[in-house]
Amino acid sequence: MRAITIPEPGGPDALVLDEVPAPEPAAGEVLIDVAAAGVNRADVMQRLGHYPPPPGASELPGLEVSGRVIAVGDDVQQWQPGDEVCALLDGGGYAERVVAPAGQVLPVPRGVSLVDAAGLPEVAATVWSNVFLVANIQPGQVLLVHGGSSGIGTMAIQLAKAVGARVAVTAGTRDKLDYCASLGADILVNYREEDFVESVREQTGGHGADVILDNMGAKYLARNVDLLAPGGRLVTIGLMGGRKAELDLGRLLAKRGAVIATSLRSRPPMEKAAIVAAVREHVWPLLEAGQVRPVIHSRHPLEHAAEAHRELEASGHIGKILLTT
Numbered sequence: 001m002r003a004i005t006i007p008e009p010g011g012p013d014a015l016v017l018d019e020v021p022a023p024e025p026a027a028g029e030v031l032i033d034v035a036a037a038g039v040n041r042a043d044v045m046q047r048l049g050h051y052p053p054p055p056g057a058s059e060l061p062g063l064e065v066s067g068r069v070i071a072v073g074d075d076v077q078q079w080q081p082g083d084e085v086c087a088l089l090d091g092g093g094y095a096e097r098v099v100a101p102a103g104q105v106l107p108v109p110r111g112v113s114l115v116d117a118a119g120l121p122e123v124a125a126t127v128w129s130n131v132f133l134v135a136n137i138q139p140g141q142v143l144l145v146h147g148g149s150s151g152i153g154t155m156a157i158q159l160a161k162a163v164g165a166r167v168a169v170t171a172g173t174r175d176k177l178d179y180c181a182s183l184g185a186d187i188l189v190n191y192r193e194e195d196f197v198e199s200v201r202e203q204t205g206g207h208g209a210d211v212i213l214d215n216m217g218a219k220y221l222a223r224n225v226d227l228l229a230p231g232g233r234l235v236t237i238g239l240m241g242g243r244k245a246e247l248d249l250g251r252l253l254a255k256r257g258a259v260i261a262t263s264l265r266s267r268p269p270m271e272k273a274a275i276v277a278a279v280r281e282h283v284w285p286l287l288e289a290g291q292v293r294p295v296i297h298s299r300h301p302l303e304h305a306a307e308a309h310r311e312l313e314a315s316g317h318i319g320k321i322l323l324t325t
Helices: 041-047 121-134 151-162 174-183 196-203 217-227 249-255 269-282 284-288 302-314
Strands: 002-005 016-019 029-039 064-072 084-088 097-101 105-107 142-146 166-171 187-190 209-214 228-236 258-261 296-301 320-324
Touching: 002 302, 016 302, 029 084, 029 121, 029 302, 041 302, 064 097, 064 121, 084 097, 084 121, 097 269, 105 269, 121 151, 121 209, 121 228, 121 269, 142 151, 142 196, 151 166, 151 174, 151 209, 151 284, 166 174, 166 196, 174 187, 187 196, 196 217, 209 217, 217 228, 217 249, 228 249, 269 284, 296 302, 302 320
Parallel strands: 142 166, 142 209, 166 187, 209 228, 228 258, 296 320
Antiparallel strands: 002 016, 029 064, 029 097, 029 320, 064 084, 084 105
């Protein structure tokens, strides 16, 4: 089968289209004929040599796909050949076929195309696990999403609004902020022109943010803590702004706040399966009712994976970038 390999770490041209052996489903696994794969920052980090796959996972990049089930391994009862599905992966998605643990597979929601469903598993699982399961956002609370126009950001806006939260976002252009507003964002901050702490505090009457979903890490740590409301929760899911920063514990104690760092890829299979089950229970009905939708910026053929990575790294996109087979 055709797949994208990374013979040596490097820039986008390190992604090489090659012929590799097709996988076979082991017990508890599903073999999927891939229609499309989502392109994520984690794939870029893997390409650069900074984010190796977990032990036992495929060395191929790609953490989410959509497609049709070809075969199932022993002990798989819930999926059958021909089912249209999308799946959260440990790796291997940039390929024509991939295996996924049965517990990390989801049906394609009604009303979503088979290709576009590839943009759902990673963002839905990330947002639900962090904003809802970890940070426990509640109706009426304020959620701040850094990078509101990203795939994760566009999903976070929609899900938080669906449960009655107030949403603030940061983004770097007017077009991105306008799109966030079209999804329901209430507070729009251009981080190139405004201080997000001052802006969000002013527009919440001094309250601040109850939950902050942060992809920047060290660069924003002090300001994020400063913005937390009493009892607020800062959830860091990315390190685009560095790994190390000073934390004022006194400030955090005064707010009775929490700083939480999480990742999805490294979680054990049982935890991932539990998150996927929660996503199917809570997010899929919103997708099928039209209250939430995947936001797809572009679709590229598999052989143009380097172009897709360049587009992602240029940061001009809104929503998800996909590779199609």
